[in-house]
Amino acid sequence: MDREAVVTRPARRKPGPKPRLSRESILAAAVAAGGVVSITGIADDLGCSTASLYRHVEGLDDIVVGAIDLVIARTRRPDPAAGWRRFLEEECDIRWGLYERHSGLFSAWSASRRLSIASVQRNEWVALRLVDAGFELADARSVVSTIAATAAEYGFLIAQACLPSAEAALEARLAVLGRASADVERDRAHHPRQHFDRQLRILLDGFALHYERTRDRMTESTAPETRPAARGEVEIVMYDLKPRRLEVVRAESLTPTMRRVVLGGSDLEGFPFLTMAPDDHVKLFFPDAETGEITMPEIGPDGMRLVPGAPRPQSRDYTIRAFDADALELTLDFVLHTHGIAGNWAAAAEPGDRVGVLGPRGSHKYPADYDWYLLAADETALPALSRWLEELPADKQVLAFAEVADASSEIDLSGRPGATVTYLHRGTSEPGTTTLLDDAVRAADFLDGEVFAWVAGEAGSLKPIRRYLTRELGLPKGQVKVDGYWRRGAADHDHHAVDEDD
C-alpha cells in the first residue's frame, strides 16, 4: 500500500541489563514504544510484571500523559524570527515529526482525557510569539488551538496506520461515509502529509486574511502606538542559558520589608551583566521543603528540558540588583511577604543556604539618549528602580515614583542629582490594591523633551498606567515599558502573559 507514513513497530525485549523499575524508567519505556502503548507491552519491555508497574504509576493514562510531557518538553521550538507564517509552518512540521516518531503514544493520549502541562505551556508560548508578531491574544490562542487540533487529527491518521486494525478501521469508516467522500477519505488516509499541508495552507491563508484585517483595525484605533520611538530603541542581547547552583554568602535586612541576599559560588564564572539593563533578572529555584533537593531544568542540545522523573521545578523571577565579577557575588533584594516560597525563603536565608539560578536569558539594554525618564515602581521593582537611578547617564533628568507601605520601607534613593524621587505610602492598604502610582503618573508635570517611561509592579494596578501612557498620551510603544512583576492572588505570575490592552 502506498503509505507516506511508514511506521515500524520496535522489537520488544531489547537486550542489555534490566533497568531499575521506577516512574522514570516506565515513562522512558512508553516514550521508546513506537507502536501501541499498553501496560502489558511496557511490562514486557521492562521485563517485569504488570502489577509491579502500579507501584510507580497510577495506570496507563498516567504513563501516557507523563511520557507526552517528557516528549514535548524535549522537543525543539520553532524560530519566531522567521516571520509568523514560517514560524507556524515550522511548528506544524515539528508536531508532525512528533506524531510520526511517537504515533502509538499520541494515539493513546487522544483516547485519554488527561491534560499535558508541557503541551499547554508550549501552545501558550507559540500564542505569545504570535502576539509579538501583532496578533491579538484571543486570536493567537485560537490559531494555536486550531493548528494543534488539525495536527492531532492528521497525526491520528498516522497513528492508525500502525494499528493492526488500521485497514479494518478505514473500511468501517468508508462504509458509513458513502461513495462521494470515500475517495477523499481514502486519499487522506493514504497521503496524510499532503492533505495536512493543503489543510494547513488553507488555515494559514485564512489567518493571514484575518490578521491583516485585525492589524488594520488596530492601526486605526491606536495610531499613536505604532509611531516609531523618538530616539533609540531597547536592544536585546541574548545569552546561552546556564543552570547555576549558588550559596548564600550573606543576608541583611534593608528595611523591615526588604531583605538583601548575596549569593556566591564558582558557578557565577561568566555570569552576564550589562549596565543600562536595570530590569535584567534571573529565575530562582528553591530547595524542596522536605528533601532539600533543588530541581532545575537541564539544558540539552534542543534547549531547556525537564529532568525526567524529577518533580516539576518551581521558579520565581528576581532582579539582578548587582553583580561583582571579581568577588563572584550576585546581589538580590527580596520583598518579604508570607504568601509564597520566594518571600519565605528570603526571610529565613542565611549563609550556606543553597539556591538554583537560571539566566539571565537576555538583557534589555535601554536607550540612554532620551531627554528624561519617567520611572514608577512598587516595592518588588525597587531593585530595578535603584539600578535605573545608578546607571542612567549623569545628564539625564528623572521623575520617579515608588510605592511602599510607609516611611520604614523606604530605601535611600537620594544619590542621584537631577532626579526627583517621590515615595508614596499606602499605609494599611494591601500591596497591589491602591491607585497611588497611577494617580501620581497622571498628575506628574512632564519635563521638556522626549520621555522614556518605565513602570513595574503589581500587574492589575499597572493596567491604567499603561493605558494612560500609550492610549491617552499616545506615546509610541518603543518609548514605554510597563511590566507586571506579580499579580495579587496568583502564585508564580508569568510577566510575559499579555493583558488584553497590551
Ligand SMILES: Cc1cc2nc3c(=O)[nH]c(=O)nc-3n(C[C@H](O)[C@H](O)[C@H](O)COP(=O)(O)OP(=O)(O)OC[C@H]3O[C@@H](n4cnc5c(N)ncnc54)[C@H](O)[C@@H]3O)c2cc1C
Ligand atoms: C522581571 C521580574 C523581576 C522581579 N524582581 C523582583 C525583585 O527584585 N524583588 C522582589 O521582591 N520581587 C521581584 N519580582 C516579583 C516576584 O517575582 C514575585 O513577587 C513573586 O511572585 C514572589 O514569589 P513568591 O514565591 O514569594 O510568591 P508566589 O508564590 O508567586 O505568590 C503567592 C502569593 O503571594 C502574592 N505575592 C507575590 N508577591 C507578592 C508581594 N511582593 N507582596 C505581596 N504579595 C505577593 C501573590 O499574589 C500570591 O497570592 C520580580 C518579578 C519579575 C517578573
